[in-house]
Amino acid sequence: MTDSRYMLVVSHTGRRESRDAAAMVVTRLVAAGVTPVLLEVERDDLLAACGDFGGGVQMLDGMDPALLELVIVLGGDGTILRAAEIVRGSSVPILGVNLGHVGFLAEAERDDLDETLRRVLLRDYEVEERMTIDVNVLVDSTVVYTSWALNEATIEKASRERMLEVVVEINDRPLSSFGCDGVVLSTPTGSTAYAFSGGGPVVWPNIDAILLVPLAAHALFARPLVVAPTSSVAVELLRRTDGSGILFCDGRRTHNLPPGARVEVTGSDTPVRLARLQRGVFTDRLVRKFDLPVTGWRGRAGA
Incomplete structure (x- = not known):
């Protein structure tokens, strides 16, 4: 110095x-x-x-x-x-x-x-x-937006009267699809923020993990998930509806999500x-x- x-x-x-x-x-x-x-x-x-x-x-x-x-x-x-x-x-x-x-x-x-x-x-x-987490948005297999988050990346419906239809993928394997108001993809730091308000668990910050918290989901299996920081988590907006979404990273950086868009989240190398x-x-x-x-x-x- x-x-x-x-x-x-x-x-x-x-x-x-x-x-x-x-x-x-x-x-x-x-x-x-x-x-x-x-x-x-x-x-x-x-x-x-x-x-x-x-x-x-x-x-x-x-x-x-x-x-x-x-x-x-x-x-x-x-x-x-x-x-x-x-x-x-x-x-x-x-x-x-x-x-x-x-x-x-x-x-x-x-x-x-x-x-x-x-x-x-x-x-x-x-x-x-x-x-922190790295965030990529893909449309038709092409990366159209990249960002990151310390707290969370949130996928929310763009229209109040129309819910999102999404399918969740963990490590390249589909897990479940459901209608919802949105999905929060959070770090442990963000577990006391939006994810907490959505019913997610509090995760101690010395534990590296990625949280997935559905918001007002219409499904039997749509509970908060906690996966390893090395996991790849993806949320796809299904094409069978015309509902579009908005991505918010830490509530500061946004990107519009058309039907068929895919949001991928992984642990970042930059804390x-x-x-x-x-x-x-x-x-x-x-x-x-x-x-x-x-x-x-x-x-x-x-x-």
């Missing part, structure tokens, strides 16, 4: 709280001799929030992301997913400060921002890798790296984020 330190600051500039927090982070980084890196689209909003940065700011445009030491994200999970998209393909870790609601991907809360910055400047954090300030176990995160009742728990004696 060079003597110069660069940290990308990404915020939800549509919210005053997020702009103010980002301005505070930028000011602190400049004071500590670290060069804050901003997105061009956010620069003017942050300048308006905190005034002159003293010339110590750099824009990400044209900069090699490999020079970044860390991405500091101020917002909710949606903003963290946007940051993951921005630095996709690099090894830079992402540290989220939750200014949203649940903020499952975030590591810190707004009230902890001072301590978070202190530890960031000392490089006092660990890095955890999260599995997302999250900076962690504490070693807290995932169980504790679940309890804290979902405010789960644990009153009366005693635990193992002597543990």
Whole structure:
């Protein structure tokens, strides 16, 4: 690592709280001799929030992301997913400060921002890798769209009044066909997001797997599935109906799916790296984020 330190600051500039927090982070980084890196689209909003940065700011445009030491994200999970998209393909870790609601991907809360910055400047954090998935869309055996997801790839019906007719394939073998509102293809990270809302299981993030969760399926065998990360999972829109669909990757990248389209999902070789300030176990995160009742728990004696 060079003597110069660069940290990308990404915020939800549509919210005053997020702009103010980002301005505070930028000011602190400049004071500590670290060069804050901003997105061009956010620069003017942050300048308006905190005034002159003293010339110590750099824009990400044209900069090699490999020079970044860390991405500091101020917002909710949606903003963290946007940051993951921005630095996709690099090894830079992402540290989220939750200014949203649940903020499952975030590591810190707004009230902890001072301590978070202190530890960031000392490089006092660990890095955890999260599995992602690669997504391909094929029409007439031709790949017409490629993407990826940290949380999930979701196939949804394009028309409210017409359900999708799909057939599910696992490792090149057909499993079942059914009508539905959609299908969620999720990572363990996404198991607490859309897949969870659709009735899927919570999967601990240290387990690599691909989840398949049908949405409002009209079938006897249309239960959530968990398969190996090395599996190939495909969902085909049957041609026997004129129902079309839409693919959403992390709710950010979309592609229209005509009848007969095929969506293939496999485990990706490119993980997302999250900076962690504490070693807290995932169980504790679940309890804290979902405010789960644990009153009366005693635990193992002597543990």
